[in-house]
Amino acid sequence: MFLNGASSAGKTSIGRVLQDLAGEPYLLLGLDTCFAMVPPAWGGGRGGPLSQEGFAYQELRADGGHPMLAITYGAVGWRMLAGFHRAVIEIVRAGNPVIVDEMLLDDRARDDWLDLLAPWQPLLVGVFCEDAELARREHVRGNRPGLARWSARHAHAGLTYHLTVDTTYGDPDQHAARIMTALAQREARS
């Protein structure tokens, strides 16, 4: 399964419920897993001095008065992303079912994932949420404001999903149940 959406859209929350619902031991991993491995000097979160090579935050012009915060990456960051994507594929190749919990940063990341995942034909799930609710969650989490809004505008570019969920309303249990149903229907058809 491949869950993609903005920061704070609720991907990880849904992913955890999916793990509980599934009869198989799905591993849950994604961009957060990759970021957790990045040395602080190459990471933007704490203002790493080499973050332009790795991963950096970039404040963009406000969107209708709302902050917009992008994540950019350099050559080292791309190497890390590309390596992480391939590591996930090896996990799958070893026979493990996987839930990828992803916030696509750009077209390059999307195309790399789609190329690698093509043989596995994952259920592609778009996780959406309205801006105001994203901003509320971001605030409650104490995250820097603007990443959710920026990613909501970029993460879904060029993707066609098998299923979309809107987490503005409803809880992760409900959304995960819909995804499990879609997965079961798909497996029954194949």
Ligand SMILES: Nc1ncnc2c1ncn2[C@@H]1O[C@H](COP(=O)(O)OP(=O)(O)OP(=O)(O)O)[C@@H](O)[C@H]1O
């Ligand atoms: N359906 C929901 N309704 C209300 N709050 C939710 C819902 N889903 C998630 N949340 C809350 O929103 C916040 C972000 O959730 P979560 O970590 O699942 O999102 P995410 O998309 O994985 O975010 P990120 O990509 O930033 O890690 C958490 O505080 C979580 O409790």
